[in-house]
Amino acid sequence: MSKNIEVHVIGAGLAGSEAAWQLAQAGFQVGLSEMRPLQKTPAHQTDQAAEMVCSNSFKSDDATSATGILKAEMRRLGSLLLQCAEATRVPAGNSLAVDRDAFSQMATTALKQHPNISWITAAETAPDLTIPTLIATGPLTAEPLAQWLSAICGGDRLFFYDAIAPIVERDSINMDIAFRASRYNKGEADFINCPLTEIEYERFMDALLAAERADLHDFDTPYFEACLPIEIMADRGRQTLRYGPMKPVGLDDPRTGRWPYAAVQLRQDTLAGDHYNLVGFQTRLKWGAQKEVLHLIPGLEAAEFVRFGSIHRNTYVQAPRVLDATLAVKNVPNLWIAGQLSGVEGYLESAAGGLAAAYFIQGILHGKPASPLPRETMLGALLHYLAHASLKDFGPTNAMLGLMPDLPNGLLDHRALKRAGGARGLKQAKGQAHRERALAALEAYLLEHGATT
Numbered sequence: 001m002s003k004n005i006e007v008h009v010i011g012a013g014l015a016g017s018e019a020a021w022q023l024a025q026a027g028f029q030v031g032l033s034e035m036r037p038l039q040k041t042p043a044h045q046t047d048q049a050a051e052m053v054c055s056n057s058f059k060s061d062d063a064t065s066a067t068g069i070l071k072a073e074m075r076r077l078g079s080l081l082l083q084c085a086e087a088t089r090v091p092a093g094n095s096l097a098v099d100r101d102a103f104s105q106m107a108t109t110a111l112k113q114h115p116n117i118s119w120i121t122a123a124e125t126a127p128d129l130t131i132p133t134l135i136a137t138g139p140l141t142a143e144p145l146a147q148w149l150s151a152i153c154g155g156d157r158l159f160f161y162d163a164i165a166p167i168v169e170r171d172s173i174n175m176d177i178a179f180r181a182s183r184y185n186k187g188e189a190d191f192i193n194c195p196l197t198e199i200e201y202e203r204f205m206d207a208l209l210a211a212e213r214a215d216l217h218d219f220d221t222p223y224f225e226a227c228l229p230i231e232i233m234a235d236r237g238r239q240t241l242r243y244g245p246m247k248p249v250g251l252d253d254p255r256t257g258r259w260p261y262a263a264v265q266l267r268q269d270t271l272a273g274d275h276y277n278l279v280g281f282q283t284r285l286k287w288g289a290q291k292e293v294l295h296l297i298p299g300l301e302a303a304e305f306v307r308f309g310s311i312h313r314n315t316y317v318q319a320p321r322v323l324d325a326t327l328a329v330k331n332v333p334n335l336w337i338a339g340q341l342s343g344v345e346g347y348l349e350s351a352a353g354g355l356a357a358a359y360f361i362q363g364i365l366h367g368k369p370a371s372p373l374p375r376e377t378m379l380g381a382l383l384h385y386l387a388h389a390s391l392k393d394f395g396p397t398n399a400m401l402g403l404m405p406d407l408p409n410g411l412l413d414h415r416a417l418k419r420a421g422g423a424r425g426l427k428q429a430k431g432q433a434h435r436e437r438a439l440a441a442l443e444a445y446l447l448e449h450g451a452t453t
């Protein structure tokens with residue numbers, strides 16, 4: 001590595017891209033190592049930075065949701081990836097979804113054109129740790145580096161399985177059957193919906209349960225519960241999908257004027273609107289079987305697949321044993337871990353982890369001790385969970401309001417709120433209170449410890 005490099009970031013995924021850019025913006029010389037295209041992962045399809053391997057969504061943009069609060073904190077901290085996401089946004093109701101190629105392209109350009117970033121194409125195996133080093137190599141970390149990390153962290157890695165949903169060509173969807181609508185007609189009609197009658201649903205279910213699945217060698221490794229393959233959901237009961245990704249509620253079928261028995265939703269995947277992904281339809285069926293089964297969905301009888309679903313083993317470290325709440329590896333100077341490898345789950349959470357790691361590393365480079373973010377912030381709560389969760393039950397986590405400390409008693413008049421707006425009104429008021437507390441805590445923290453931007 002060149003002598004003037006001051007920080008080494010390994011992995012130009014969601015976390016590493018955000019971290020490298022933040023550190024470079026702060027004036028440090030950053031070496032950013034990325035192994036693609038020299039070495040591929042089983043899920044990435046391009047050699048771009050910050051590639052979104054499955055869905056194209058950064059989840060809910062609702063200001064009072066956990067992901068809405070996390071986004072507000074990331075914006076305050078000057079997130080590059082949220083700027084790229086806003087610029088490449090596609091219609092998706094109240095979610096922040098993007099054209100995945102335009103998004104990655106924009107992030108790649110920002111990184112490659114940054115005067116303080118040296119892009120290194122290399123599959124790193126054993127970083128030298130003479131300078132601050134952030135490992136952000138994600139759930140599909142190449143094996144030699146994963147083994148080095150296990151050895152240096154002194155313990156086993158943990159694994160789970162994660163699956164990818166298929167994408168189809170817009171022009172191959174039969175719009176005489178499928179219809180545009182958003183649930184309860186809220187906002188624009190951004191989704192394409194394929195309606196199923198009870199008979200069609202049962203026929204689909206028979207085919208799904210009988211279809212051939214890709215082999216998994218180590219069956220003990222669990223799935224990530226929030227992202228189960230459709231066939232695993234179907235194994236749990238024939239109605240499970242109707243309460244999950246095939247939920248029909250709030251979708252008025254213009255042909256009948258009623259909600260269908262079940263529905264499959266498709267979300268725009270590209271700015272041009274030529275590709276749509278099947279929302280929540282991650283699967284490990286063999287490709288031939290996927291085609292047969294998904295062609296049974298009314299409207300998708302002749303669907304052309306741009307990408308089939310697939311399944312991958314994800315690696316993450318035993319964070320409560322290995323990391324402190326500033327993502328530093330305990331007892332190993334100069335080493336930090338961020339992104340999914342650190343035990344968070346999701347594009348947004350991974351990018352947020354990269355942002356936080358860059359902030360902590362900057363502090364160290366300025367000679368200041370790293371101080372964890374307040375737990376009242378969504379980001380601080382996530383990092384606190386990584387460092388302090390029970391190891392026995394530890395598994396990757398998304399941003400959730402439940403990770404944040406309870407709101408003080410008496411802050412919300414629960415009964416009055418329920419009377420006024422029902423359970424939904426109460427939920428929103430709670431989210432709003434969490435948001436206000438989080439953003440105030442972040443401001444106070446930045447005032448004390450120094451802002452990044």
Ligand SMILES: Cc1cc2nc3c(=O)[nH]c(=O)nc-3n(C[C@H](O)[C@H](O)[C@H](O)COP(=O)(O)OP(=O)(O)OC[C@H]3O[C@@H](n4cnc5c(N)ncnc54)[C@H](O)[C@@H]3O)c2cc1C
Nearest residue numbers: 011013014015035054055124137138142339340346347350
């Ligand atoms: C199959 C699958 C589907 C997923 N679907 C979703 C989804 O739909 N929605 C969602 O929010 N999250 C999803 N995730 C989870 C996760 O949030 C994403 O994987 C996210 O990209 C993680 O960000 P990251 O920065 O930690 O890792 P990545 O974005 O994967 O980035 C890691 C980078 O490190 C590189 N790398 C690996 N090893 C080395 C090495 N030794 N040297 C140099 N470079 C290396 C890789 O090429 C990659 O570019 C999915 C994950 C998987 C595996």
